[in-house]
Amino acid sequence: MREMDEMHRDLINPFPWYEKMRREKPVFYDPDYGLVNVFKYADVKRVLGNFNEFSSQFGKAFNPAGGPISESIINLDPPRHTKLRNIVSRVFTPRAIEKMEPNIREIAESLMKGKKGKEVDIVKSFTSPLPITVIATLLGIPLEDMDKFKLWSDNIVGGSQKDYENFPVMMKEMISYFQNLMVEKEKNPDDSLIYSVINAEVDGEKLSMMESLGFFILLLVAGNETTTNLISNALLTMDDNEGSYESLRGDINLIPPALEEVLRYRSPVQSIYRVAREDTEIQGVSVKEGSVLVPWIGSANRDEGIFPDADRFIMDRKENRHIAFGEGIHYCLGAPLARLESKIALEYMTENFRSYDVLRNRPMVPQNSTIVYGFKELWVSLN
Numbered sequence: 378m379r380e381m382d383e384m385h386r387d388l389i390n391p392f393p394w395y396e397k398m399r400r401e402k403p404v405f406y407d408p409d410y411g412l413v414n415v416f417k418y419a420d421v422k423r424v425l426g427n428f429n430e431f432s433s434q435f436g437k438a439f440n441p442a443g444g445p446i447s448e449s450i451i452n453l454d455p456p457r458h459t460k461l462r463n464i465v466s467r468v469f470t471p472r473a474i475e476k477m478e479p480n481i482r483e484i485a486e487s488l489m490k491g492k493k494g495k496e497v498d499i500v501k502s503f504t505s506p507l508p509i510t511v512i513a514t515l516l517g518i519p520l521e522d523m524d525k526f527k528l529w530s531d532n533i534v535g536g537s538q539k540d541y542e543n544f545p546v547m548m549k550e551m552i553s554y555f556q557n558l559m560v561e562k563e564k565n566p567d568d569s570l571i572y573s574v575i576n577a578e579v580d581g582e583k584l585s586m587m588e589s590l591g592f593f594i595l596l597l598v599a600g601n602e603t604t605t606n607l608i609s610n611a612l613l614t615m616d617d618n619e620g621s622y623e624s625l626r627g628d629i630n631l632i633p634p635a636l637e638e639v640l641r642y643r644s645p646v647q648s649i650y651r652v653a654r655e656d657t658e659i660q661g662v663s664v665k666e667g668s669v670l671v672p673w674i675g676s677a678n679r680d681e682g683i684f685p686d687a688d689r690f691i692m693d694r695k696e697n698r699h700i701a702f703g704e705g706i707h708y709c710l711g712a713p714l715a716r717l718e719s720k721i722a723l724e725y726m727t728e729n730f731r732s733y734d735v736l737r738n739r740p741m742v743p744q745n746s747t748i749v750y751g752f753k754e755l756w757v758s759l760n
């Protein structure tokens with residue numbers, strides 16, 4: 378069987394395959410896909426963190442016509458990347474994000490109240506709507522448009538066949554919605570992220586419409602499903618590891634380190650892309666200019682050379698230097714927000730439910746992706 382097919386075989390447990398690749402082919406050029414796959418911690422860090430060698434500007438290579446996402450910071454290199462990121466970085470500092478805590482608690486409460494004693498798809502009821510509602514609030518989406526916004530967000534990252542058919546229509550609708558909202562906010566200033574982005578200047582110039590849109594859409598793509606997956610992955614992992622939920626109930630201060638371990642153990646983003654800017658080599662394997670690389674974060678975070686007992690979930694692991702939020706200049710802008718949302722989600726759970734069980738006889742549907750790791754559907758009973 379070909380190497381990459383092995384990966385696609387087990388989306389819930391790709392970890393034995395990573396282990397094999399780290400051991401046998403830590404840098405693997407796959408001629409079928411034309412990709413250079415990188416599996417070891419130090420090499421993944423190098424590829425992610427070194428923008429002089431490895432560019433993030435592959436958006437246009439995949440989508441020559443451009444479009445909002447290829448104009449967004451995740452697909453840009455310096456100097457433009459630095460300038461655009463500076464505009465929004467202050468909105469996402471831990472101190473700025475802290476202010477959202479009461480609001481996030483209210484959202485968690487509104488989603489979960491009355492659920493005790495019930496069997497629910499926790500993704501649908503809790504882990505998916507929570508981050509979507511938080512982002513909508515941050516952007517300044519009016520309450521009455523919330524359902525529409527949720528639908529777009531779900532579909533952008535959803536990815537079933539049917540969603541793809543409707544995708545261009547939906548994108549058009551969403552883009553025109555954002556354009557109207559930007560005009561509206563210009564007339565009626567508020568403290569929303571949309572207002573601050575449309576009024577920001579880089580080198581004396583405002584952002585183009587495409588750049589502003591790219592930023593808003595990026596937040597949906599980068600921020601929602603990842604956070605959903607982190608919370609769902611935490612619930613599954615604790616269910617697998619007896620006693621861990623009880624420990625968190627006993628001391629909620631254990632929640633943040635436990636979440637860091639979930640980020641390492643079941644990283645919501647498993648892989649990313651980069652493009653080689655010049656001929657180079659990694660571990661003696663030559664990489665030609667223009668080659669597309671896949672640094673596997675999910676594998677780096679299980680590298681036994683860095684993490685003792687890497688395949689064990691150790692809730693209070695010391696020196697947890699995982700790279701689940703990336704490395705270098707593209708380090709996740711939303712990390713403080715993702716950490717806060719997932720902490721509140723677990724606090725809410727431990728304060729309100731004595732226990733929960735993942736229902737293994739119900740569908741446990743993984744995300745159909747080798748890039749993100751998590752669940753589309755995960756049923757639990759709440760006690």
Ligand code: HEM
Pocket residue numbers: 425433450451452462512595596599600601603604607644645646649650701702703704706707708709710711712714715
């Ligand atoms: C557990 C949840 C999350 C994980 C695991 C995660 C992971 C990542 C990773 C690995 C990157 C680096 C991409 C690269 O190097 O190309 C990244 C970038 C980014 N993330 Fe997150 N993310 C999460 C949540 C969020 C949230 C909540 C937001 C915003 C609300 C967000 C916004 C962004 C943005 C804007 C970037 C691009 C930064 C840049 O290019 O400078 N993420 N994220």
